[in-house]
Amino acid sequence: MERFEGADRRPLPEPTVARLPLYLRVALESVRLGHPTISSEVLARLAGVNAAKVRKDLSLLGSLGTRGTGYDAAQLARALDELLGAGHDWPVVLVGVGRLGRALINAQGFLTGGYRLVGLVDADPTVLGELIDGHRIMRFDELALELEIAPAIGVITTPAMAAQRAAEDLVALGARSILNFAPTVLEVPADVRVRYVDLSIELQILSYHAARSHDADDASPYSTVGIEPAGAQPAAWLDRAP
Amino acid sequence: MERFEGADRRPLPEPTVARLPLYLRVALESVRLGHPTISSEVLARLAGVNAAKVRKDLSLLGSLGTRGTGYDAAQLARALDELLGAGHDWPVVLVGVGRLGRALINAQGFLTGGYRLVGLVDADPTVLGELIDGHRIMRFDELALELEIAPAIGVITTPAMAAQRAAEDLVALGARSILNFAPTVLEVPADVRVRYVDLSIELQILSYHAARSHDADDASPYSTVGIEPAGAQPAAWLDRAP
DNA sequence: CCGTGTGAAATCCTTCACAGCA
DNA sequence: TGCTGTGAAGGATTTCACACGG
Numbered sequence: 001m002e003r004f005e006g007a008d009r010r011p012l013p014e015p016t017v018a019r020l021p022l023y024l025r026v027a028l029e030s031v032r033l034g035h036p037t038i039s040s041e042v043l044a045r046l047a048g049v050n051a052a053k054v055r056k057d058l059s060l061l062g063s064l065g066t067r068g069t070g071y072d073a074a075q076l077a078r079a080l081d082e083l084l085g086a087g088h089d090w091p092v093v094l095v096g097v098g099r100l101g102r103a104l105i106n107a108q109g110f111l112t113g114g115y116r117l118v119g120l121v122d123a124d125p126t127v128l129g130e131l132i133d134g135h136r137i138m139r140f141d142e143l144a145l146e147l148e149i150a151p152a153i154g155v156i157t158t159p160a161m162a163a164q165r166a167a168e169d170l171v172a173l174g175a176r177s178i179l180n181f182a183p184t185v186l187e188v189p190a191d192v193r194v195r196y197v198d199l200s201i202e203l204q205i206l207s208y209h210a211a212r213s214h215d216a217d218d219a220s221p222y223s224t225v226g227i228e229p230a231g232a233q234p235a236a237w238l239d240r241a242p
Numbered sequence: 243m244e245r246f247e248g249a250d251r252r253p254l255p256e257p258t259v260a261r262l263p264l265y266l267r268v269a270l271e272s273v274r275l276g277h278p279t280i281s282s283e284v285l286a287r288l289a290g291v292n293a294a295k296v297r298k299d300l301s302l303l304g305s306l307g308t309r310g311t312g313y314d315a316a317q318l319a320r321a322l323d324e325l326l327g328a329g330h331d332w333p334v335v336l337v338g339v340g341r342l343g344r345a346l347i348n349a350q351g352f353l354t355g356g357y358r359l360v361g362l363v364d365a366d367p368t369v370l371g372e373l374i375d376g377h378r379i380m381r382f383d384e385l386a387l388e389l390e391i392a393p394a395i396g397v398i399t400t401p402a403m404a405a406q407r408a409a410e411d412l413v414a415l416g417a418r419s420i421l422n423f424a425p426t427v428l429e430v431p432a433d434v435r436v437r438y439v440d441l442s443i444e445l446q447i448l449s450y451h452a453a454r455s456h457d458a459d460d461a462s463p464y465s466t467v468g469i470e471p472a473g474a475q476p477a478a479w480l481d482r483a484p
Numbered sequence: 485c486c487g488t489g490t491g492a493a494a495t496c497c498t499t500c501a502c503a504g505c506a
Numbered sequence: 507t508g509c510t511g512t513g514a515a516g517g518a519t520t521t522c523a524c525a526c527g528g
């Protein structure tokens with residue numbers, strides 16, 4: 001196996017890291033549709049960014065492209081896959097098996113790939129013992145006894161009130177990464193990484209802009225994609241590409 | 243009513259906008275716990291950012307603080323609330339009433355506040371007609387006839403395959419903001435704002451970092467909060483504050 | 485004296501533009 | 507010729523540090 005760690009030892013900019021999964025998705029789609037190579041321009045369109053950014057991002061991983069041709073989709077996908085931690089089969093523990101938690105467990109595409117659910121935790125006595133997707137819902141202390149290895153990632157889908165406690169329990173279990181769906185800022189040790197998925201915040205950001213979108217507002221680039229005036233599906237774009 | 247639009251006409255930086263809902267949440271909590279004022283430092287801790295950023299952000303909205311004292315929590319909350327579109331009661335249409343969609347509809351904190359569900363759309367004939375939260379699931383064309391006003395925000399919780407079509411239908415209904423949970427980049431007109439909540443991408447970002455967290459890594463500030471080595475709940479922090 | 489508000493500096497990210505290679 | 511890889515320029519955001527007002 002090759003090394004795809006960019007030429008230098010410098011860590012990738014975080015915005016770049018956040019775009020790599022998009023590039024991976026597009027590269028896989030390109031392969032699936034039988035397009036062996038893909039240019040930065042097409043890749044950019046399908047990922048909702050611009051071509052310069054794609055080239056800069058990918059150049060940070062090394063020289064993955066071929067001048068005059070583009071990127072080999074399969075090779076690019078392999079490189080991104082490895083970089084993003086494929087082959088590790090990350091153990092995931094989910095805390096808070098309410099509606100949202102159950103939706104995530106069953107959502108295809110969420111825990112697929114290199115992630116494996118290894119534990120379900122809830123404090124509610126009425127759901128304890130329930131079997132979901134082959135996993136029994138238990139209390140934290142029970143899971144701690146049963147688990148052989150530390151979970152790499154903890155997912156918190158509890159109410160806000162319970163989230164901080166859940167985070168501390170997850171950290172105690174050895175989790176170094178947390179994906180938090182509860183509307184609270186977590187206080188964790190500095191070596192624990194937290195990402196927030198805060199639905200009410202997303203709505204508030206949208207309504208902030210909606211409240212001041214006097215006609216042709218300047219569409220800022222953040223999380224906004226103003227590609228083509230609707231119409232073609234991404235797949236169509238790929239097929240139109242040479 | 244007062245105007246809280248910063249002194250100038252310059253739009254707020256997007257990262258600032260994304261933090262305002264956090265400040266609002268903290269300000270409300272401060273009021274709830276009986277702390278009439280809050281300093282940028284405490285606010286920063288509870289929002290998981292640093293104090294300089296808080297002051298810079300809030301100064302962009304005008305002079306909301308009092309030197310030597312801090313910010314009046316209630317007044318700050320009102321200012322942020324108004325800025326973020328409170329009092330508008332934004333109509334929301336949700337497309338894709340599967341597990342995730344249902345979880346969101348029922349999730350407290352998601353559609354609370356100024357957001358009102360006005361329609362549920364799904365293509366699956368087996369769920370059509372079903373009543374959820376007082377709303378009947380229908381096809382897009384049915385909803386179009388029934389709706390008097392355009393939805394401000396569309397939420398997409400369909401499978402990836404159906405998301406682009408859902409976006410186009412939402413835009414046709416008049417939605418100018420879309421919150422997309424499907425793992426696809428949407429192509430929409432430039433004046434439509436899209437925010438992406440992509441769960442598999444979140445996991446991949448976390449595992450990217452997990453794969454290279456050789457012991458004491460440098461914790462980057464992005465979406466990461468390295469406040470206190472666990473322990474106190476935010477509420478405790480507020481109570482400890484003078 | 486304390487904590488906000490804010491220019492200025494520093495840092496980070498994006499975009500440009502083109503040299504260079506297939 | 508076509509498209510990548512990349513230094514350099516340009517913008518945007520964060521951080522600093524301190525003057526100012528309560």
